[in-house]
Amino acid sequence: MSAIHDLIAQVTDPRLRERLAAEWASASKEKKFGLVFEDHLPERLPLPKTRPRRGDLVCRRAGPLKDVWRVLRVRDGIATCIRPGSEPHSTQTNPPATETVDLAVDELLVVREFGEPIFPSLVPVDAVQNGDPAGPWHVLIEADNYHALQLLDYLYAGRVDCIYIDPPYNTGARDWKYNNDYVDANDQWRHSKWLAFMEKRLKLAKRLLKADTGVLIVTIDEHEVHHLGMLLERLFPDWARQTVTVVINAKGVAQGRFARAEEYALYCFAPGAGTVPHHDDLLNPEREGKRFTTPRWEWLLRGGTNSRREDRPGLFYPIFVEPETRRITGVGEPLPLPQVPDLTAHAPRSVAWPIRTDGSWGNWRVGPNSLRALIDQGFVKLGGYDEQRGTWTVLYLGEKARRQIEEGAIEVVARDAATGAVEVRYTEREQRFPKTVWHRPLHDSGIYGSALLKSILGEGGRFSFPKSLYSTRDAVAAVVRDRPQALILDFFAGSGTTLHAVNLLNAADGGRRRCILVTNNEVSAEEAEAMRARGLQPGDDEWEAQGICRSVTWPRSKYTILGRRDDGSVLEGEYLTGKTVERDKPRRFRHIDFIDPAALTTAAKKQLVALIDGLPQTLVTEPCPHIVSEDHTVSVLFDPAAADDWLQALEGQAHISALVIVAPTKRQFDQLKAQVNELLGPLKVTEEEKRPMREGFAANLAYFKLDFLDPERVSLRRAFREILPLLWLKAGAVGPRPELRRNEPEPALFAPEGSNFVVLLDETRMGRLLQAISGRTGLSHVFIVTDADESFKTMAQEVRDAAGRGNPGLQVVQLYRDYLLNFMINQGGAK
Known part of the structure; x- marks a missing residue:
């Protein structure tokens, strides 16, 4: 027996001794050696615009988030509240007296505690359409990412190809919050809080990834890289894990010792997942020379x-x-x-x-x-x-x-x-796998992160440490380059770099990858302090307008899709697409007319070659009327009398880009230049394709804010309008999002034209549903509202029979039971 067991045995209070023994047993069973951290208080989310209702958890607006009450009733602007855990139960005949307090509703803040059952909905905020209206839509969700992940688990469990996240680095610089309080360097529990914070979210994230081919990518720096690696080892024990070092600032940041130049990308690969070969391994110099360009025509x-x-x-x-x-x-x-x-x-x-x-x-x-x-x-x-x-x-x-x-x-x-x-194409270009160290100028977070964001948003584009667009693109492309229909999620979306990168990748290869972004709408500590000094508080319109999602993520995403800002000004600059193209480029000619060809001795030829970059003097071996080498891009004609032999030697040498001609007259030089151009044709140069930013992207993006529904409305089937966006997302977010107007009554059958899903809200109208789907193609989901499990099974089979072969893979879903059960079960999903 260990010392801790001895100490527990000495506790005289039997209830306390039993609880301590149980906690220790749980900790020793679940916590592996080397990674022990506290779970801390449950995380809580303030909802500043939500009015308190019976059963809500609340705190004082001016008080700490951990000091909470449960609302018993609301009457005449006063909420009668009780401490959680002391609420009377309906089964008690004579419930004990409990302490209650009456608080003004206006001074209360509704709180959601992580782990409580939630019933989420999505409120449309805005949208931008610049692609095929019948095509796929990206999605931006303004929300706390924990509850957003619970929602996404209902929508896309086991369907996500890649999750890329850039979580708080926990540097001690007040760059993230735990329970609405900034965690800084003075918090002795900051590493433990960070691990508890990340564990809850990564558990949910794993449920979203495809079990066979999903990939998780987490970027981090030295403050938490080792803790994160051990956490991922615990949560993904059967997945392959690798760490990539990415040079994000070649100059380095001086820290009194070594100058830090890198950060890390930790990859977790499902058993069937891997990286995709590419012509660039992201470390070694790009291979040059004609063997590694597009073959010459x-x-x-x-x-x-x-x-x-x-x-x-x-x-x-x-x-x-x-x-x-x-x-x-x-x-x-x-x-x-x-x-x-x-x-x-x-x-x-x-x-x-x-x-x-x-x-x-x-x-x-x-x-x-x-x-x-x-x-x-x-x-x-x-x-x-x-x-x-x-x-x-x-x-x-x-x-x-x-x-x-x-x-x-x-x-x-x-x-x-x-x-x-x-x-x-040359096969050699496709035989390079990305290395575990990446060193590319395009990964510089200053130039292609902060400066790029500022060029898009102007002075309003202030955001701490945005990722390089190209390092994010390369990180995601390494695993989804061969998946043109991939679903990619970023639930620490920040400035929106991931969506930007996915759009760039799609534009380069014609893919239809879809991206889901999740970010809160927090303001920085400095902005919050300044606005509080002016009497503003979270929930006020001016406060919310300064939040990350509304002032950075959404405008960046919108402007880059359209190629212009709201004021009509176009985005300047060009993207590097990562795709190589061939372009015609004139060869360089140099006329040497100050030397008599007859006077060119071997020594003089070597002196001339010494003045030419890219040619060694060892190529001068007599007789040497000219130099043509497959290993060098410069050719020299020393003697115009040997022009025919020189031209014959040049035939097929398309890699020659510069030619030095010794000729006594310009007329003779011009004739030889014309013959070379006729012989070799235009010089084909392989370079990275550029894309003007003003062209935007052929993409669509829907912007939502996460909200919470009253469970009673859901159980009474009175929330169809609110959950309709969820059904559109669950069906793949394809085509225009159908809406039910506010004053429009709920129909018995909802079957919008052009949509890939249908909803039967009145099960007695089954005949209408079967008639509506008969002969229809392109359906992916049919939702049936019913509480009768056996009847649902029968109806589901009838639907599949009526849909026929024109709708392969059709899913039939039971509403609202499917929705309610999912979120009731989810309450313990990430404990």
């Missing part, structure tokens, strides 16, 4: 030597084109040398001839039969129509690229339905 028009028609007469033939679809429809036979093609014999732009940049006749790189075979394989496509030459630019995959396809270095990922041309 070469000009079919020959350049350099043997590029005139008379040099290769058998390669002068027409290629027929369908201009509207840009499809190659056929390949003609070579035209004998004496004949001149009739450029007016075919419809405009319907034929391509090998015409050089100077307007003279040229030739193609391959013969007609070979070209036909390449077209069948999808290895030929049209470029642009060149007005100056009066013909199309024709592109093809050269011999090297085709060999790399056979070897697996290049893969075919798609084929254009209209033209038949393939889309190709």
